[in-house]
Amino acid sequence: MSAWSRTELMAVVMARAFRDREVVVMGAVPALPLAACRLAKALHAPGLSYLVGGSGTVDPKPAALPSQSCDPELTGGPCTLPLHEVVLLEGRGDALDVFCAGGLQIDANGNCNLVCVGDHARPKLRGPGSVGLPFLSAVKRVVIYTMAHNPRTFVERVDFVSGAGDRAELVVTPLATMDFDGSHRMRLASVHPGVTAQEVVEATGFELAMPPSVPETPEPSREELETLRALDPEGLLRR
């Protein structure tokens, strides 16, 4: 078995964060959180449920990881809810446990921005828009993930709050994992193998809270990696 990719490690880290019986919701480009959910369900969280927001599909088991949220492969799942009803459940507050989210910008308090870089009235960059991110405040906990760990993405304060960071618990990037300190400021939690704390600090556009010592993210176990690769026969997470 070849060495794991950074994206595979991210999937493993996210999977470890999901608990049995939780209901996890994800949005656009669901391959990574979907892989993480299936991995968690296979290994330590058999009662986990996951909901692909765009299509409304619950617990889909596609033969390969989908590149998009409304992939017809997904909607063959055991149950597809109308997206309208997903919206109801997102607002209800006690139906969904974990929201997997990201952003053009992610700030020191975990706020996410999918709207714009620069002034809202005349943005330098217009993003796609907020979609369901206001519901971040309605779930129990939020896992933030992004492939872009750089100072443009990780900023002291987002230019626009699409969804608030008040429930954010974990941030997963190709370089590190982060959690939040007592004042809910993002804190380095572990660096991935081969990455130094200094590299993470330099890739982050604000001053990360630092723990007394920074552990290394545990590598994927053989079982984790084998299970994950069986879910990803096309190697989407290795590209």
Place this chain on the structure above:
Amino acid sequence: MSAWSRTELMAVVMARAFRDREVVVMGAVPALPLAACRLAKALHAPGLSYLVGGSGTVDPKPAALPSQSCDPELTGGPCTLPLHEVVLLEGRGDALDVFCAGGLQIDANGNCNLVCVGDHARPKLRGPGSVGLPFLSAVKRVVIYTMAHNPRTFVERVDFVSGAGDRAELVVTPLATMDFDGSHRMRLASVHPGVTAQEVVEATGFELAMPPSVPETPEPSREELETLRALDPEGLLRR
């Protein structure tokens, strides 16, 4: 062909009142308005649609007239809407044209009461409740029908307004048809064959507005009666 029954005449009178392309909605115990809709659609209103409120079924063509609104025979219709969506359309105001309604009490202004006779806090008679009658004010026109043309049903003022009479255009009973005058007071429009205006006046618990002369309700034509009976092979309207 045997002589028509009073109920058959009521169905014919209601059918004549429906116009092509109207959408007609009915509630509990739909046999009579359903027969009237199908008759109108067969004869002069091919573009009519009808919606059985309880079940949400549109344009059902059951082999015999149903005794209840959620009859499994009905829900085989070409399309069944969730009742939830029927509620949406009832409120929308421009989706449904005609509401067929009735009441424990019907008053001189066409208000309908399905709630109580006597004081609301301590009723002499408790009725089933108002269901969708508040939507009477949201359709274009209301057709009121009742099998009980007597002074207890037809009262000057209902004890409780379930649905308002402001859109009421036609009232059909086993004795007569009524419309509304310029001040929206119920007015005798025609007496059924064999019934005198005096009998109708005595069966009505308030002073009916009277036209200069009272015509007789035209009998069902041969075509109307043949068509109607084909829709009612079990003779539900002849009991």
Place this chain on the structure above:
Amino acid sequence: MTRFLDPAEAAAELVPAGSCVAVGGMHTTSAPMALVRELVRQEIRIGRLVTSPSTSIQADLLIGAGLVDELVAPYVGFEDLGLAPCFRRAVEQGTVRLLESDEGGLTHALYAGSAGIPFVPLPPGIEHSDIPASCPELYQQVDDPFTKERRWAVRALRPDVALIACAEADGEGNVAFGRPPFTDRVMALAARRLVVQVERLVSSEAIAEREPGTTLPAFLVSAVVVAPGGCLPTAAAGFYPRDEAALRDYLEAARS
């Protein structure tokens, strides 16, 4: 994780005394009677009973057993078969506290409950009825912040538990309605817990083949109760019609 219980267990473990209970089924169709009968047998007090826009024996039986403190039901009756005897008597004698409501108000209140929405303004027309003014607990007036018009609004309803009857479930707890949904989907989504009575168990593949929007995922289903014939004497579309003789017998027996 969905539990698989018999009706007695479901009633005992998932319907706390004094709670707000929603009971589905429309008129004399698709009522979860196996569960309702257990509430009666175990004499579980219901703080507030919420029904479909039109309900019949599923409410009348509970009222007749003296178990219902407060009732939200826009229509209780047996349609062509007659008035609801226990409901009528209880309201006339003041032994149940009825919150006057209408179909639109109830449905939108459940929608609000399912979505975390606190209240919903109602479409125009309701102000011509005596309903909202007679029930300030459910209906209040609010100023439209966009048009400044004054409108009636209904308060969200969030039942503690909903009891509904569907056709099928799989071994995971995924459910297929297999019948007209009426307002039972929004009732199911509005409740904190959901107990679904089904006619039979089927494979997960059978549930997956159902059309999108006609099933419910296991994570919403607290318990499945397999109860073939469990809607009787009401109908279960695709399985059996209502038992008219039994319904008439009930009406006769409940008359006094």
Place this chain on the structure above:
Amino acid sequence: MTRFLDPAEAAAELVPAGSCVAVGGMHTTSAPMALVRELVRQEIRIGRLVTSPSTSIQADLLIGAGLVDELVAPYVGFEDLGLAPCFRRAVEQGTVRLLESDEGGLTHALYAGSAGIPFVPLPPGIEHSDIPASCPELYQQVDDPFTKERRWAVRALRPDVALIACAEADGEGNVAFGRPPFTDRVMALAARRLVVQVERLVSSEAIAEREPGTTLPAFLVSAVVVAPGGCLPTAAAGFYPRDEAALRDYLEAARS
């Protein structure tokens, strides 16, 4: 009575210039592209374009053609394929008036529009986002008459016409979705007129065999447009996947 039109007729006769147009389909799935392309070809100006919670080429193409004055769209993008080039450019250059919105607000606004409800309060959480304060036209605060708490509310949306893509229609104009409904049902119900693009015509019996709640009755359908392949380059579930090469070509061509 439902009319049967070709895409050009439907666009010309049912989409008045300057009106509020809703376009269905989610991400790169089930977009009514045959109709959208006709709007572009006929250069029909859109006063306000309302989309699904997530939209892609069905909005980007209209924006790129310079036809959209005002836009209500919580997400415009191509998901894994990239950002929406025309949308991005138009917003950055200020050539489209974007009303900032979110998935919940849009969906409840369409629900309100479908039901004659003037506005809907939103679930808690929205106050932590910058969205409502940035769009007073859609979001205002209201006092809950029951709890006296101040809440954000969204104004009802009633498109003049909705364009959606479904699987099948019969000769009467009854329609079967034959796919996940996303939010297209409530969009269809909220619109004053509804144009449904379908892959094929089928018998009325075939529509009747569909499960309750997965079809729309003819009386709601102003026109049916039979357009096999008409969702391309987006997908039509059960018929064809999205055409990724064509979508990439579009993104490349639209970049400037």
